Amino acid sequence: MTHRNHLRGGALLAAAALTLSACSAQAGGGQAADGAIAGEITVITQRTDIVDTVFQDYKADFEAEYPDVTVNFEAITDYEGEIAVRMNTDDYGDVLLIPNSVKPDQFATFFEPLGSVEEMSQEYRLVEEKAYDGQVYGLSITVNTQGLVYNKKVWAEAGITDLPTTPEEFLDDLRAIRDTTDAIPYYTNYADGWPLSQWDGNRGVMGDPAYQNTHVAYSDTPWAEDEWHGISDGLLYDIVAEGLSEEDPTTTNWEESKTLLGTGQVATMLLGSWAITQMQQAAEDAGGSADDIGYMPFPYQVDGTFHAQIAGDYKNAINVHSEHKAAARAWIDWFAKESGYAYDEGGISPLVDGPEPETLGDFEEAGVEYVEMEPAPAGSESYEADIVAASEIDLYGNIYRQEMVDIARGAADGDKESFFADLDQRWADARASVGE
Structure with missing residues (x-):
């Protein structure tokens, strides 16, 4: 599996969500008194697809620079689910990716602080995303933006020459693809689940850096027609309801979907910019061309301009129980500065002065x-996550969106209006229970 985190972090309600009862974790401990960069460390990753290839090159390069360190990798397919269980013990590697189920006020329980926001932001982008009380706990493996990856040949074959600027124009384009080509206009990747979480991650479309601090958790009706979740989830609902997606979403397959899009059997998927290089590679592997793969902004404009949020991907962090914290910290900094991971994956560099990717042309x-997006105000870092937990709406996940898809395709009772009204009511009730 090769997915990435959606653009916003937060509390993801999953079956294996963390108990997070402090787990007897104690800050500090374990590091050699002299802070020597030495020892054997385990780096846990979600990149099962390249852990035995690309990551082995990283290992060789890093160990050449730090000969007293040995790096071992552990790749997890169901990263969120498995790491949540592991983190109820002390055994969750030396370096790991901060899971979405950890709330900001729990960071210090599980992770070693890396430095102050003020200090770290001089060198790294978006450090506040996994910070609490002025301390940074994770560094992005890459920085993404959000949009729609699509097969340019299919869209051209359907006679589409301009980018859609509204959800309705986008639906018109998908209808044209359905009516004039053999391609599936849109592919949900419903069965794998996590791709549906990507629909939350682009609040920047609204063109307001403060949007999430004035809307979403600060609204009783985030699924209203003019709110981000009403716009984005509403578009997904309409796509499925009109039969513009795959016939049976329960049979989708993420790995296969790359080839389907690369070969033009699927026209469009909403995914983070990290997906561009994977789709290009899939096109080439299938005998096609990477040039067939395009990336368009979400079909919504403010004052005639497209906007797209940039935000960090998963964040590398140090297990607070690690016995080799200096070596773990050396890996995190090396990965951000020297591995080339972000650039090779078509992402924006986590470094303030890092190289720009060619994939976003x-x-x-x-x-x-x-x-x-502006960070949450001091003292309110967990406010939205608390509402997510109280409402039992996995805003950053896939469960409620799978329910929505089931309703849209007629496999469950209800309609868009009643489903969104229920979400709004649960959200409003949660806001009332959480308070401010």
Whole structure:
């Protein structure tokens, strides 16, 4: 599995969610008194697809620079589920990716602080995303933006020459693809689940860096027609309801979907920019061309301009129980600065002065303005996550969106209006219970 985290972090309600009862964790401990960069460390990753290839090159390069360190990798397919269980013990590697189920006020229980926001932000982007009380606990493996990866040949074959600027124009384009080509207009990747979480991750489309601090958790109706979740989830619902997606979403397959899009059997998927290089590679592996793969902004404009949020992917962090914290910290910094991971994956560098990716040329041509969302106000870092937990709506996940898809395709009772009304009611009730 090769997915990435959606653009916002937060509390994901999963079956294996962390108990997070402090787990007897104690800050500090374990590091050699002299802070020597030495020892054997285990790095846990979600990149099962490249752990035995690309990551072995990283290991060789890192160990050449730090000969007293030995790096071992552990790749987990169901990363969120398995790591949540592991973190109820002390045994969760030396370096790991901060799971979405950990709330900001729990960071210090599980992870070693890396430095202050003020200090770390001089060198690294978006450090506040996994910070609490002024301390940073994780560094992004790459920085993503969000949009729709698509097969340019299919869209051209359908006679589409302009980018859609509204959800309705996007639906019109998908209808044209359905009516004039053999391609599936849109592919949900419903069965794997996690791709549906990508629909939450682009609040920057609204063009307001403060949007999530004035809407979403601060609204009783986030699924209203003019709110981000009403716009984004509403579009997904309409796509499925009109039969513009795969016939049986329960049979989708993430790995197969790359080849389907690369070969033009599928026209479009909403995914983070990290997916571009994977789709390009799939196209080439199937005998096609990487040039067939394009990336368009979400079909929504503010004052005639597309906007797209940039945000960190998963964050490398140090297990607070690690016995080799200096070596673990050396790996995290080396991975961000020297591995080339972000650039090779088509991502934006986690470094403030890092290289720009070539994969986002389509966004540049479309005049997309990037939006970096403002962090939550001090003291309110966990506010939205608390509402997510109280409402039992996995806002950053896939469960409620799978329910929505089931309703849209007629496999469950209800309609868009009643489903969204229920979400709004549960959200409003949760806000009332959490308070401010």
